[in-house]
Amino acid sequence: MSESINKQFFMDKQNFSHDIVALIKQQILNGELSPGDRIVETRLARELGISQTPVREAIRHLSGEGIITIVPNKGPIVKALEKRDVFEIYSLRAVIEGLAMRMATQLASDQDIAELEAFYDEMRAKLHDDTVDSLLADSLHIHQTIMRLSNHSKLMKTYESISFQISMVNRILGKESTKQKEVDQHLELIEALAARDPDQAEKTMRRHIYRSYREFIDMKEEDRWEYGEHLWFEK
Template sequence: MTEEPEAKATRGASVERAYTEIRQRAMTFAIRPGERINELQLAKELNVSRTPLREALNRLTAEDLLTFSVNRGFSCRELDAKEIFDLYELRQDLEAGIVRRVAERAERAELEEVLAFLRETAELPEDTDVDRMVSLDLKFHEWLAELSRNRQMLDALKSVNTRTYFVRWVDMTDTRRDDTQAEHRQVVEHLLAGEAEAAETVMRRHITRRMDQIVEMLKRGYAYIYVTQAMNRPDKG
């Protein structure tokens, strides 16, 4: 039997709503690493039926934010140091390529707009919360990817950013904001000066993380998940 357009639209909206909410929880590890997802409870929390919920969960599994096994069902992915290290290596090479494409394809006015954005956001109060800082950081990097005029590069970067969001959040809590902002400006200033190689060098340095740094970030991340975060939610284990 063919699904009526109105029913199809309603189901699609439910899937999208469930996907957006669970994605945010998975990105921020509000669902703890390795935690099994109780589908009945989650469906009740989100006020959706099991079918759109399962569609959302399958979509997030395909994006590597969740895992699925026959015995355990859906679970939040683990925080794995080697996986994060590999993603940072991928991001480093990807964003270096993006900078090269931007140098070839972006208009000067577009780069000046990015630089103006960086100068404006540099004036934010020192006590700006970490979520806001991560949001601004993501906007800068994805804006450059848009200026590469390569949709596949942009989509690939968004995927990497989603999978490393939490570690990036932890890193931002211990990163001097002035240094991060300065490196962003240096990349754009080099591009405006026609210095593509120098811009790429700064971008690579900006992104690079050693394995020991990632391990330390994960330690702080687990402390946040199981201590700080646990104080703000009922135990779901």
């Protein structure tokens, strides 16, 4: 019944499991699959109109990525995010992106930086008549650009796996940022980049991410995993 409908997902340049990996990720970000949800291999296979094996392969791949947990003889579940995870995600992100900044100060061309500045100006211009979602997207774009400028593939891979979970956090808990502050912080980032001072750039990025984390927990949580600022950046 729903077989023919879902077959559209298979643009299938490569193989089934490859597309199923993408499909499941997308469903998690959409909210069709929530953390803690069980994934039933047979059911998913039936819905997609294919057999069990490629579904299993996709799930095994995702378990390797750490997005899905497989309980032996019980089955796969979408990894749930605890409060502790949020702390870990942000703190890891801080050092990952910190190093990216450091490298970007050395590797970015003048044009790269000019483009970032232009993008920022646009972002600031439409600040007041724009949605929070759009702001988040723009923010994400800046961070991704910096990651790309670092030209460090393992850094990017690690970032992607975290970034996915960040998106999960944002989608689950929503986010109302004070737009002005958010925008200002990104100016700091770009200025630090333009100054081409690695030490300062790294510190700025770490502080930026620490502030995001603080904002997040101040809004949503009572108990926090914090251990104080000195766990995040220098003085």
